[in-house]
Amino acid sequence: MILKKRDKSLYLLKLESVMDRLSEKNPKYRLASSEFLKHQAGYRGEMAVDYYLSFLSMSEYHIFNGIRLKDSLGRFFQIDTLLVTPWYYLILEIKNIIGDLEFCYKQNQLIRTYEDKVDRMECPITQAKRQRAQLHDWLSKHNFPIMTIEYQVIIANNHARLINADKYVYEKVSRHSNIHNLTGSFEKKYSGKVFTDKDLKRLSKLILKQDTPLATSPLTQLKIEPFEIEKGVQCPSCKKIPMERARKFWFCRQCQFSSATAHIHVIRDYALLMGDTISNKELRSFLQLNSRSVAAKILTSQNLPILGTTRNRKYLLIKNNKLLIQASSNA
Ligand SMILES: [Zn+2]
Structure with missing residues (x-):
């Protein structure tokens, strides 16, 4: 078994x-x-x-x-x-x-x-x-x-x-x-x-x-600074960064692909490379998104544990070295 x-x-x-x-x-x-x-x-x-x-x-x-x-x-x-x-x-x-x-x-x-x-x-x-x-x-x-x-x-x-x-x-x-x-x-x-x-x-x-998975980051191992990591939503189809926000979708100018959920993968990348928690501001910066309310909607839809009060609210992405956000369907 x-x-x-x-x-x-x-x-x-x-x-x-x-x-x-x-x-x-x-x-x-x-x-x-x-x-x-x-x-x-x-x-x-x-x-x-x-x-x-x-x-x-x-x-x-x-x-x-x-x-x-x-x-x-x-x-x-x-x-x-x-x-x-x-x-x-x-x-x-x-x-x-x-x-x-x-x-x-x-x-x-x-x-x-x-x-x-x-x-x-x-x-x-x-x-x-x-x-x-x-x-x-x-x-x-x-x-x-x-x-x-x-x-x-x-x-x-x-x-x-x-x-x-x-x-x-x-x-x-x-x-x-x-x-x-x-x-x-x-x-x-x-x-x-x-x-x-x-x-x-x-x-x-x-x-x-x-069981405690290794928490080491390859960024440390490979001496890569956070600013060297490209921000923005990656197109699930052609892998180009960034996709653009259009109404309720992400749109790729390169290959014309559109996706309603491509941001989930980005939050996962953030968790893997940037930090165990994310705020609305941090998400907007990483998604290259202007709207505070869209970012809030995205975060609440993920059902992540919340830390802190409304003003400095953060969402927990990794707990005990385990990802709380799952792989997106890439659709
Ligand atoms: Zn594309």
Whole structure:
């Protein structure tokens, strides 16, 4: 059973907004674009893994995707996928990387060679092993039954090839299409049932309650200043900014498209890039809209929590690092 479904991370959503609102002429555009493509590939790799996870017995495998918890020393740890079974836990560290991959775990390095270019990154085996230690700490702190925590690096790219791998690497790294064999071998290894339905219910509740998505902004990471972010309503059809307000619609001069709801996406971009709250004035500035009453109507129609009194009223857009405004229909 999927107890936490996979969503795009808040960071990836923010990067999408950056890509929509950063001019291609901006010198930081290339860096932003490569950061976006990296995170998008990661998400696509995770979704490719979800397909293979769907073949597991849903009554015995409980799946939590993209969780971020805090250990007893206050350090966060993030797990791409956590599988909880009655017999063991399994952490999956998912990598969607193309090319020849050499896992130098003793030096804590993954060396990737692709088209004559060499990249070095932290060894995902070491990453997963660290997640195991932190998960163990978290589970003991909350008095959950002690079961073995297995960990595995999952390669979600068919164009990746392991090179110079030893027995340990083959043991700790699998292809996504091999997940079923992997869990089968663990089931043989761990046959005694430790986890009860009651444990599972408590675990599920606690994970979902304590899950804290990363709040970091790509603007900080990429050193992009707020003034570099383009304001205005983006055309859902041709992506041009800004659309113009005409009666009750937004109109695009570029492609003649009109939309009654294109502003919802803008409020979402504001939440992702500018701040957790928005005032009428801030909305007007970001929408490039003159009318205070239209802005008020737009804000009240979103049913957002309100902070402050009438004069300095603000609308809450993000709470506990989660977006309160949902994706628009783009219509
Ligand atoms: Zn357009």
